[in-house]
Amino acid sequence: MSLKSRPLDSNSAEILAIKKALDLCLSEPSLHGRVISIVSDSKTAVSWINSDDFGSLDNVELIYCIRFHMKNWVGMEIVHASLMFNSFTDNLAKLGSCSNGDILHWS
Template sequence: MSWWLVSCCPSKTVDDWFKGCSGLCPKRIHAKAWSSLFFATVWTVWKARNGMVFRGKEVDFIVAANMVKFRVVWWFKHYGKGSTDAVTTILLNIKDCCTKSTMVKQRSLGTWIPPSLDVLKFNVDGAVRGSPGQAGMGGGGGVLRNSRGRVLCLFSNHLGISDSNSAEIMAIHKASEICASKPDFIGRDIVIVSDSMTAVTWVNDRSFGSVKHVNLIYKIRGNLIKLGKTVVIYNSRASNSFADMLAKKG
């Protein structure tokens, strides 16, 4: 990171580092360079590790660091299509070529509020790629975390042809199914959080929405009864960004 003249707090996990690198620069072209920094570093470490384990090579950290730089520049120039400058020019003037004078900042992932001690929070979301109101390719995602923010479980599912309400209901169902399948979760205080007011209303009220959701909602309610203390609530999209990302990946 010092190569880019940027100071940052060290990430606790590789996942956090990836999300941080991909959100450091708001401009799309420059963001490609930041994303390539993560992949180039991981790839270089992996190649060095394989050389050491399988071919008995010693790791030269100066060479490895330079390889990261060359890979970032090469990928940024030829695959990211981010610059028409020569490779050597980008290498020598990386900050000017890739970040310009744009203020570098961490992209906000929304405000996620940790649950109380001994409570687990399962954020879920559904996503559909297609015109609003029409069926498209759907995905569901969810992440289960404890009061310290530690990720205990996550899922990212491809749902096939779906509409937005179905995707949201299926995401809630998947979360309740995962929890109900774990004996240790029976009787635990678990909050399943969705950013779909419609889906949450269907699960908690006497109505079932459209006919096609009846079976899934019955299963969700059955899982909630089995778990004992698990509830399904609504919260805004701002606090559900991680689950939203997983749903879109699905």
């Protein structure tokens, strides 16, 4: 059996990333009950999660799941940050992917 999938648009990919961040928070007991902000540079994805809109039907299940967990975790929020923060987060991602404790320099 083979499954075919279509390429994700950027907002759907961002929703998947937000869901993954939420899953990581849920899997770490030491974070439970703490104030957590998940930050996204997609104003549209953040709006879909924080409002009654879903964007496209492909996102409904994921958005309902995110909203459910946010409702049950007092202090959990999904917020938008402008694109100017992208270089910082991109470099953090690169740092996380470095192996053997390599040092990453950026300016």
